[in-house]
Amino acid sequence: MKDLRIGIIGVGTMGADHAERVARKISGARLVAVSDPDTDRAAAVAAPLGDVRVIGDPLALIGAPDVDAVIIASPGFAHAEQLAACLEHGKPTLCEKPLTMDTESSLRVVEAEHKLGRPLIQVGFMRRFDPEYAALKRLLDSGELGRPLLLHNVHRNKTSAPHFRSEMIVRDSLVHEVDVTRWLFGEEITRVTVHAPKPTGLVADGVLDPQFAVFELANGALADVEVFVNFQVGYEVRCEAVGERGSATIGLGVDVLTRSAGHWGGAVPEDYRTRFATAYDVEVQRWADAAARGGIDGPTAWDGYAAAAVCTAGLESLAEGRPVAVELARRDEVLG
Amino acid sequence: MKDLRIGIIGVGTMGADHAERVARKISGARLVAVSDPDTDRAAAVAAPLGDVRVIGDPLALIGAPDVDAVIIASPGFAHAEQLAACLEHGKPTLCEKPLTMDTESSLRVVEAEHKLGRPLIQVGFMRRFDPEYAALKRLLDSGELGRPLLLHNVHRNKTSAPHFRSEMIVRDSLVHEVDVTRWLFGEEITRVTVHAPKPTGLVADGVLDPQFAVFELANGALADVEVFVNFQVGYEVRCEAVGERGSATIGLGVDVLTRSAGHWGGAVPEDYRTRFATAYDVEVQRWADAAARGGIDGPTAWDGYAAAAVCTAGLESLAEGRPVAVELARRDEVLG
Amino acid sequence: MKDLRIGIIGVGTMGADHAERVARKISGARLVAVSDPDTDRAAAVAAPLGDVRVIGDPLALIGAPDVDAVIIASPGFAHAEQLAACLEHGKPTLCEKPLTMDTESSLRVVEAEHKLGRPLIQVGFMRRFDPEYAALKRLLDSGELGRPLLLHNVHRNKTSAPHFRSEMIVRDSLVHEVDVTRWLFGEEITRVTVHAPKPTGLVADGVLDPQFAVFELANGALADVEVFVNFQVGYEVRCEAVGERGSATIGLGVDVLTRSAGHWGGAVPEDYRTRFATAYDVEVQRWADAAARGGIDGPTAWDGYAAAAVCTAGLESLAEGRPVAVELARRDEVLG
Amino acid sequence: MKDLRIGIIGVGTMGADHAERVARKISGARLVAVSDPDTDRAAAVAAPLGDVRVIGDPLALIGAPDVDAVIIASPGFAHAEQLAACLEHGKPTLCEKPLTMDTESSLRVVEAEHKLGRPLIQVGFMRRFDPEYAALKRLLDSGELGRPLLLHNVHRNKTSAPHFRSEMIVRDSLVHEVDVTRWLFGEEITRVTVHAPKPTGLVADGVLDPQFAVFELANGALADVEVFVNFQVGYEVRCEAVGERGSATIGLGVDVLTRSAGHWGGAVPEDYRTRFATAYDVEVQRWADAAARGGIDGPTAWDGYAAAAVCTAGLESLAEGRPVAVELARRDEVLG
Known part of the structure; x- marks a missing residue:
């Protein structure tokens, strides 16, 4: 070949x-x-x-x-x-x-x-190709945890680039959790609320960081996402799925556990290249x-389109401070 | 004496x-x-x-x-x-x-x-008297994590009593996180949204379990709470505070870590009496x-009053499916 | 009363x-x-x-x-x-x-x-009154892990007092693991080897720290102990029991888990008063x-006597660099 | 190319x-x-x-x-x-x-x-190519933990093949820790003691499993290894290095952490192919x-030779129940 x-x-x-x-x-x-x-x-x-x-x-x-x-x-x-x-x-x-x-x-x-x-x-x-996310997907699909009910996501970066604007949190960061949520639960997102709490003092004025989003899914399940791109500590991506009979968490990360100078623990990766290599x-x-x-x-391509539709609604929610419905074409009408 | x-x-x-x-x-x-x-x-x-x-x-x-x-x-x-x-x-x-x-x-x-x-x-x-919550409070007050921005809470029970009704999740369970949030962050809660996703199939019809609440605080910080009183697994109370320079989590719980039958891990306590003895x-x-x-x-007593005010708003949010402002008397007017 | x-x-x-x-x-x-x-x-x-x-x-x-x-x-x-x-x-x-x-x-x-x-x-x-050790004892007695085979112990202090001598590691520190081993496994210790590897450079000349002891029990089980009284990090006591069908570890200790400055983890207690309060x-x-x-x-009192007998053998092993049998009176002859 | x-x-x-x-x-x-x-x-x-x-x-x-x-x-x-x-x-x-x-x-x-x-x-x-071992090696070489003093190893398999004999534990399993110890500490092993405690009841008569080995290194450091090839639970390889100023552990393994049926924890891999893929x-x-x-x-090839020399001494120690010196040619005489 x-x-x-x-x-x-x-x-x-x-x-x-x-x-x-x-x-x-x-x-x-x-x-x-x-x-x-x-x-x-x-x-x-x-x-x-x-x-x-x-x-x-x-x-x-x-x-x-x-x-x-x-x-x-x-x-x-x-x-x-x-x-x-x-x-x-x-x-x-x-x-x-x-x-x-x-x-x-x-x-x-x-x-x-x-x-x-x-x-x-x-x-x-x-x-979707990360071994931990893939294992979580298999676990959910196995039915061991019962029907999925809730998904808690955390998405943190060490710092953002100087030219960073609030909208990029939705477009470039939150978009990953949009796909993760749709993929893990196998459902479209129908309504989005993006909360903008008082920002960290370590960003430029006017940048809304962190943000906290709530996704409502077509089947009634709920997902939430903390996105915090100036967390200072390092890169951290965590995800906990809650089903009717239990929960499962990925992204806790143990590699080398050290004990030194009054402290036990490990390193938080610098950025996504280490975590998702x-x-x-x-x-x-x-x-x-x-x-x-x-x-x-x-x-x-449909996954890319659906993510775009959710992010568009998220940007509107962020701007107007209220829940916004996601407008998505009917899949069967587009794809037959 | x-x-x-x-x-x-x-x-x-x-x-x-x-x-x-x-x-x-x-x-x-x-x-x-x-x-x-x-x-x-x-x-x-x-x-x-x-x-x-x-x-x-x-x-x-x-x-x-x-x-x-x-x-x-x-x-x-x-x-x-x-x-x-x-x-x-x-x-x-x-x-x-x-x-x-x-x-x-x-x-x-x-x-x-x-x-x-x-x-x-x-x-x-x-x-407030639990050693882990007390340690978290000291850590936040020390300023080591910077100004507190977000609080993620998880509150799960194994099963609820037969006569359980949706409102009791707010009054009897969520009320603990109301106090925890006010106490840890030292701020009143000003607005509440209680989401009711599609319930688990393991409760009676009409019971809204789990629920997911979002609290907005007077200083702009945000807290969220998953309450799930029919989690099947056991009793689990977790809390993660996120500040400008880091985060801290309690309730992860390691006591005896076992390895047996293809599995590593530990026991989830049966109820609050074990966890909070x-x-x-x-x-x-x-x-x-x-x-x-x-x-x-x-x-x-003020703490009890403030919790009541938040729960009342929470019940209204649950019933009407929208954010509800918390009506609280001015502390200085009441207490001088 | x-x-x-x-x-x-x-x-x-x-x-x-x-x-x-x-x-x-x-x-x-x-x-x-x-x-x-x-x-x-x-x-x-x-x-x-x-x-x-x-x-x-x-x-x-x-x-x-x-x-x-x-x-x-x-x-x-x-x-x-x-x-x-x-x-x-x-x-x-x-x-x-x-x-x-x-x-x-x-x-x-x-x-x-x-x-x-x-x-x-x-x-x-x-x-024996520590909640974690007590839980480990219950687990071993339950038979869930099968017959106990091995016990790995770690006993570390931050630093020792200035007048510290090598023998005190056996008499004052190791003696705790002597009792823990006898109690958890319900057997007397019959032979002891105490190894003295090259000492840390952070103690006075002539002090043998760390030490590593191997206990052989009457029923053929084996226990080992690292004692390191100048570990610099803090106080750490860990114990892993290995049975025919699994293992169990205590002393891993999660209280508040923080993420800050490129690091996740928690505090190591300063000394035994915190850990064993x-x-x-x-x-x-x-x-x-x-x-x-x-x-x-x-x-x-018999437990005190048996510990003394093991420590005496341990001191001889430390001095002579070879396994030493423990000389213990027959319990039935003494106690009838 | x-x-x-x-x-x-x-x-x-x-x-x-x-x-x-x-x-x-x-x-x-x-x-x-x-x-x-x-x-x-x-x-x-x-x-x-x-x-x-x-x-x-x-x-x-x-x-x-x-x-x-x-x-x-x-x-x-x-x-x-x-x-x-x-x-x-x-x-x-x-x-x-x-x-x-x-x-x-x-x-x-x-x-x-x-x-x-x-x-x-x-x-x-x-x-040596496992990301966790490689990270541990880098950490030791960095000097952050001070001079290495002790190495604790655990090497467990779920079950052994039917034709398994005691010597294979030394030749096929322990040999990995022989290389790991030499490589991590950068020193030859000079003396070996292999203890054979009373075997698990879940192997054929005459098979000595588990075994517990103590390695003395040329610079006075000490390493110990539990090898247990019928652990029943699954495949587990752990390693803790202890230095003058702290310790570091690998092989703790968190991938997906689940909570279900009264239990929190994760899966233990079935065998080495999963763990070391x-x-x-x-x-x-x-x-x-x-x-x-x-x-x-x-x-x-020298590493292969040195491992063979240590295993030969280990087999002798196992057979005779005493410490055995490792006979190794002088490296400079062989390799100039």
Whole structure:
């Protein structure tokens, strides 16, 4: 079997990370091209990775005959056009979240893909590939805890970038728990409330951090999420599912437990790359394996669309301080 | 120093437990009288505890010259009258929650006590005496975690009694987190939302269990509470405080950690008596010591009143499915 | 029932602690007299505790008609004579470890008590009253883990006193695990090896710290103990029992779990007073209750004797670097 | 860079696992040949893995010009001859433990490799590649805990195979802790005591399980190991290092923490494949990368020899019930 030839669009932190992953870590695939408006950076990323071309125009990369599949790691505003090109060329695509910048354009991606008759687009909700989340999903599906009733999520980063704005908590952070909630419970979110308590004093004026969201699901279950992107301590992602007969928690994290200087405990990881390193590797390996067969193996375009719809409602709730209903097209009407 | 002579009103589960505690466990105090409408039960409780009188009329017990201090463990509807009598006779009183059945009558107790010019009534919020909650309070007050921002609470019972109704979750269970939140953060609760997700299938039709409450505090901080009184697993009370520079959790509970039959872990306590045994002992010992000096050493009548006000708002939120503001008298107007 | 009138011999750290415990914490007993060569210190300890006499001569305290029961907290070399006096006067006695300074004199105490025909002497192995050790004992006795095979112990102190010598690790620290092992497994120790690895650099030259002991039991089970009295971190006591069908560990200790500054975890207690506060309270309460009925409720003189025999063998092993058999009289020959 | 072409000798459980790993999981390498006396099994293993030859004679596989590097997963008795052939052909080799069956033949391997002037043989002590062990090693090397003093190891399997004999505990299980101890502390083991307490009743008569070993190191540090291969519960590997200023533990393992049916806790893995899956992947990836450059990146032939010497002494201690000195050639005399 020939290696799958992959091109990557966007070589910022995430794209560069994927470039190294494809070139050095996963099997059955190799990196053949990268594209970025900053061609110097693209060349610098490509250089140590062997025989990798730099292509200025992302649409040219998508169309290149020696590119079998595409990873989109460009800024969100560029996704709609690039995804359309990928669909047009029939190239399997792993698209980092968000699918697109708003609910409507996301729905159009879903519809365009649906017309092709087979899934080509996988969205980069990589938590589904984290061993702990995957174990939690299996446990819930086993029925051992009874019917799922509640989901408590905690999502904390050490600090945010200087240009950070309140909306990004919803779009870039909360969006992970949107997908986790939909996936773990197998239900759409129908109503969202985002609370903005008095912010920590360690952010710029006007930034609402932490935030606390409550999701109501179609079947009546409830999920809540603390997002706190300036927690100072480190990166922490925790999730507790409560069912009729018990609960299960992941993200407690024991690695090395030390006792020193009057204290017992362990280290909190610096950021998501440490915590989710395996998840990214597994995600890309499984996607590459599926792409070589012409399909996907992970979150679909619909998942990306549904997440966009929930985040849009969340932004409205944050702005207006009240619960907001999620407006989602009927799945059977869109996908038949 | 002479022992404090204590009389107990009500010898149900809690009152009988206090009777044994006063008679056998705490120092500097002894039990001299009990009162209960069920005089046979009162006699049965008194018999093994030495020289303890049974007094039919609770008001007679309160007025008895050989009763220095009173523990009220009667049903909540009887509290208002009994508390008035305690105040009239100037007897230090430990009153199990609720202070009274509604916000207004609670406020009248606060006002009546205030006129006396010294605190006589302590409310039985015993979690303040639990070593773990006390350690969490010290940690928050130390400033080590920065300003408190969020409080996540979990309150689970194994099963509820057959006659259980949804309102009791707010009045009897959530009320503990009301006090814990006010006490830990040192702020009044100003707005309450109680969510009722689809109930567990393991309760009678019409019972809303679990419930999920969100408290907004006067200083903008936020607290949330899962109450689930038919959790099936056992009794679990957890609390995580999140500050600007870190978080702290109590209630994780390690006692004996076993490895057996493919599993590692420990036991979940059956009910509150196991989990909070020490808290009750410490509460009553400290109250008795304070009572011997004519004062209290714990939650005040105001704390009981404030809890009643929050629960009243919580019941309204539960019934109407929307956030409800808490109506609380101004403390300085009432207490000067 | 009249309060048990207790006299305490020796008011160093432990004796003064017991004085306050008897006077203020436990019920059914009161402190009437203290004795210490340092009469100024004895007077200072007695003063705030109410009506407590200072008696210069410990034997006079033991003989005093208003002293019903005695706590011996004097240095070990004084125990033999004081225990003989307690037996002579038929006074129930709680004797801090060691029972006496050597195996032979301990055996004479056992024999003298045996002649009286009823147990009067309880030895201060207070770990048997610690809730965690007690739970471990119940678990082992339940048979849930199958027959006990191995016991791993860890015993660490923050730092030792300046005058500390290697032998004290065996006599004062290891002796607790000697009793714990005998009690948990219900078997005598028959052979001891004490290893002295290269010492930590943080003690004076010539002090062998840490030490590592291996106990072989009469039924073939094995126990090991790390004792490290200059661990720098704090006080840590852990114990894992391994049976045919599983294991159980105590002493892991979760109280408040914090996340701060890149770290999760909790505090290690400073010393035994924090860790075992409850154990001491329970020990003295149960002993006082039993003493009021003329008996004991805890480790017997035989337990004190057996511990002395094991420590004597341990000291020989430490000095000679080889396993040493424990020489113990036959219980049935001594106690009939 | 061309892929490294790997041949595997022996396709039992471990060899078949490596075959799939090389063919499907690691990058920069591919599987070209397998050899096994059971050629049917070899063919069955090769079939789904693409273009993989079956070669009957292992020495022919080693000599094949299209085999760049060799993994030896044959029974231990075959290793000496196969390693000699690998050295003769200058093929980089990953050899599963044991290096050879006895100390002397292991030393001859070390000497033969040394004559070649470059390391070709890596021994399959894969724990060095486990993320937790690696983190513990980094922590010790950082000096944060001070000089290492003690190492406590626990090594438990659910059950052993029917044909299991006592000696295999030392050769196949304890050997891992031999390497872990030498590697973590960077010192040779000079004396070994293996204790055999009364065995669990759940093994055949005559099998000594559990065993408890004490290692004395050249620098005076001490290590102990519980090996219990019929623990019934599952697979558990734990390690606590104690230094002058603190301790660190790995293997506590939290993945999904559940609360159900009166119990909190998690699952104990069934066997080493679950616990050490990542370690094996990392080991083989790093070895293949190094082999492509003509070297190794892991435990050396000397490490395999030293482990054999310690195990030989351990077997003697087990048989004779006394401490046994480890006889090891001087490293500088052998390796110059």
